Amino acid sequence: MSKQVYNFCAGPAMLPVEVMERAQREFCNFQGLGASVMELSHRGKPFMAVAEKAEADLRELLAIPANYKVLFMHGGGRGQFSAVPMNLLGGANKKADYLLTGVWAQSAVDEAHKFGDILTHAGVAKTAQGISHLLPTPAFRSEAAYVHYCPNETIDGIEMFDIPATGDVPLVADLSSTILSRPIDVSRFGILYAGAQKNIGPSGLAIAIVRDDLLAQARADVPAVFDYALTAKHDSMFNTPPTYAWYLAALVFEWLKEQGGLTEIEARNRAKAELLYGYIDDSSFYANQVDPACRSRMNVPFQLKDDTLDKLFLAESEAAGLLALKGHRIVGGMRASLYNAMPLAGVEALVGFMERFAKQHG
Ligand code: PMP
Secondary structure, three states, X not given: OOOOOEEOOOOOOOOOHHHHHHHHHHOOOHHHOOOOHHHOOOOOHHHHHHHHHHHHHHHHXXXXXXXXXXXXXXOHHHHHHHHHHHHHOOOOOOEEEEEEOOHHHHHHHHHHOOOOEEEEEEOEEEOOOOOEEEOOOOOOOOOOOEEEEOOEEOOOOEEOOOOOOOOOOOEEEEOOOOOOOOOOOHHHOOEEEEEOOOOOOOOOOEEEXXXXXHOOOOOOOOOHHHOHHHHHHOOOOOOOXXXXXXXHHHHHHHHHHHHOHHHHHHHHHHHHHHHHHHHHXXXXXXXXXXXXXXXXXXXXXXXXXXXXXXXXXXXXXXXXXXXXXXXXXXXXXXXXXXXXXXXXXXHHHHHHHHHHHHHHHO
C-alpha cells in the first residue's frame, strides 16, 4: 500500500478521493458510451445531463433563489475580477467600492481600476503586536453600483463570517477559497463568484451566481466570454465550456450532498480548524498572527518562532507525507489549507508532526 499523503496546497487543492476514484473509473468509458466525458459534445444529451445536474445540485447545496443565474465560466477567479466591473459598470454609474482585507481583495481592486471610479476602504488593521483584525464596516458610497469584498483571504488567512451591510447597493463577493465550506445566505448578495480549484474542482473554471437584475448593465465592449447576460442566455454554452472541469464539479457537488450538505461540512471544517489553531495557540514553538474572531477555517498561515528552521520543517513534513505547507511567498512561513476534501485525519497527522518537530527542535 502506498503511504498516506495529505495535500495542504492552497490551490489547485486536494479533491475528495472518492471523486477522483469515480472519475478514474469513468474516464475512458462514460456511462457505457465507449468515450470519455472529455470527448463528448457539450451539446449532446449525456453532457447536457451532467451540466444540468451540476447546476441543480449546486442550487440545492447553496439554496440559491430562483432569481439568480448560475454561470459556469472560463478564466478562474481573476477572470471574475475583470468580469464584475465590465458587467456592472457599463451604465452612467462607474462607481464601485472595494473593501480591502488582504492580497486578493487588493488584486480585485487593481483590475477594477481599469473600468471605473473605484473607492477602497480599509477592512483590516494590525495591532502593535502584529495581529491582524477586522475593522468595523466602513461607510460605503450609497450611490456605488456595487460593493466588492473577499470573505476569505487565502494568503492572509483572514475570514469574514458576517456579511457587511451595504443597504441597497448590490454586494459582490469573491468566494474562491470559502465557497461550499459553510452555508451562506445567497439572497444577501448581488453576485457571488469563485474560481474552482479549491472547493469545487479543477482550475480554470469559475462559477458566478448572478442576480437577474444585474444582467443589464454591462459595457458594450465586454468580451463575449465574460458577458454574464450572454452566458446566461446560452446556459453557459455560448462557446465550448470547460466540460471536464464542469463534470468534476458535478461529482464534487454530488459528494457534498452525500456527506450531508453544507451544515455537516461546516461542522467538520470547524473541527479541523479548531484542532490546528488550538494546537498552535497552546504551543510556544508556532504562532498564528490573526485575531481568533476572523481566522480562516480554510487557510491557516503559521510561523515557526525560529524561522531558520523553516527549510527543515518543510523537508521533514514533506517526507512525512504532508505536502505543500510552504506559506505564500508574500507572507513567508507556513500555510495549511484545510478545504472540504481534507479529512480530520489529515489535520491530526499535521498536528502530530508539528508536535514531534517542536519537541525535537524546541
Ligand atoms: N481570489 C481568491 C480569494 C483566490 O484565492 C484566488 C487564487 N488563489 C483568486 C481569486 C485567483 O484565482 P485564479 O488563480 O483562478 O485566477
